[in-house]
Amino acid sequence: MKESNHYQVIIADDHAMFVDGLRSILTNEPDITIKLTASNGEEVLKYLQINKDEKIDLLITDLNMPKMDGMALNKAIKSQFYGVKTLVVSMMEKPNTIKTLTEDNVNGYLSKNSEKKELLKAIRTILEGENYFSPAIQQALIKGMTDAKKMQEIKLTKREKEVLSLIAKEYTTQEIADELFLSKHTIESYRKNLIAKLQVRNLAGLTRYAIENNLA
Structure with missing residues (x-):
């Protein structure tokens, strides 16, 4: 300088x-x-x-x-x-x-x-x-x-993204079911599958994933 x-x-x-x-x-x-x-x-x-x-x-x-x-x-x-x-x-x-x-x-x-x-x-x-x-x-x-690369490898369906987005917005299982015109049992299955698919431990993990990937 x-x-x-x-x-x-x-x-x-x-x-x-x-x-x-x-x-x-x-x-x-x-x-x-x-x-x-x-x-x-x-x-x-x-x-x-x-x-x-x-x-x-x-x-x-x-x-x-x-x-x-x-x-x-x-x-x-x-x-x-x-x-x-x-x-x-x-x-x-x-x-x-x-x-x-x-x-x-x-x-x-x-x-x-x-x-x-x-x-x-x-x-x-x-x-x-x-x-x-x-x-x-x-x-x-x-x-x-690194996370972006992992996300490219993980393909979410349109319905999975919808469920994930509503979870991040703090909707209850029943509220999500009502919003998407699905049964409560179906939403619970989606939630369990998303936890396994995204390799997180709980709803907080799903919420964090949704926010980080602009799904919330």
Whole structure:
């Protein structure tokens, strides 16, 4: 990194305490200036559209935000403002979320539980032209890829998916039977077969599987 480089950063997060904490960390970095703090993605896009001639090097964003969340913001940034790098800092570590963000060319991802040292390492790594994904995020991504491969091997029928979806929505056996116009005994059989087929132990396992695979 050349000493003459000076970087301009935008922070998007609707939690004031996190923004204040990040501001206090970056204040001690003489070559980094925070140009904007925003509580949602719409504010960021509006700023960039109005200030097109201003060079923004990095966006640090949360995922859960009102109006426009971090995933939508990252995708919009990558399609409209090619020079802006993006770093997601979030409590969410769902494999599907991480996979989608990597497909949308996010430059980094780490947990909000990360220490100051790792946060600065991520920021510096991305500003210097490389991507940064924390070890925990890399593990979650690998797990997601492994789970996706397993899911491809497991073929669920349309009816099994319907039963699984209703289980995840906390329907009782009788309610599922009424919803699908089947007998209670048939639904119990579906439930037992799904537990065996998906190699989970109980209803909680079925629910988790449904959520992780967007069936809930």
